[in-house]
Amino acid sequence: MKSAVKKEKGKVDLFGERYRARAHQLSPRLRAVVSYINDNREVVLEHTAMEIATATQTSDATVVRAIQALGFAGLRELKQTMERWFGTSVTSAEKMRSTVTALSSDVNSSIDFVLEGHQRVCEVLSRADNRAAVAQAVALLSDARQVGIFGIGASGILAEYTARLFSRIGLPAYVMNRTGFSLAEQLIGLQRGDVLIMMGQKSPHREG
Secondary structure: OOOOOOOOOOOOOHHHHHHHHHHHHOOHHHHHHHHHHHHOHHHHOOOOHHHHHHHHOOOHHHHHHHHHHOOOOOHHHHHHHHHHHHOOOOOHHHHHHHHHHHHOOOHHHHHHHHHHHHHHHHHHHOOHHHHHHHHHHHHHHHOOOOEEEEOOOHHHHHHHHHHHHHHHOOOOEEEEOOOHHHHHHHHOOOOOOOEEEEOOEOEOOOOO
């Protein structure tokens, strides 16, 4: 579904300007990525590079190269540019409220919503590249001395929960959930043989 992009007076569509000026100069794969982003701007705000790659049948590296070809440092800067263009965005709480309201009147729709979400995850995880990545991650974790899990804010909550799960199965784990010098102090705990997992939502943390 394409996003309706409305130009408001006084706002400069930086992405749109660069897209129109440079897209025709890109290779077919890079052009496919930037065209998808242009047509699905609101969706892209919630997507990772891997999710954009899945939607465009490319790789996350291709997504990053396409974004950089338009003059952005990376996906994070692109999202920040688009957020300024859109103005006030809908919060996660508002999105959840809207979803709950839409589904609360029909139990079958609610069931479909949950099942479709799990189905999409299974489809992505079952791809050959992701199966290989999962296998590699399991191999790294099985040989790990201990696991450091990084996350800030909402990601920090997920990091703490994940650390508890690892500890329950006998794999020592600790959380790195601070910023600045406090994060540097936590990083001192990393030693040879440790595995680092970085949690993130929407956009990568600056500290990452």
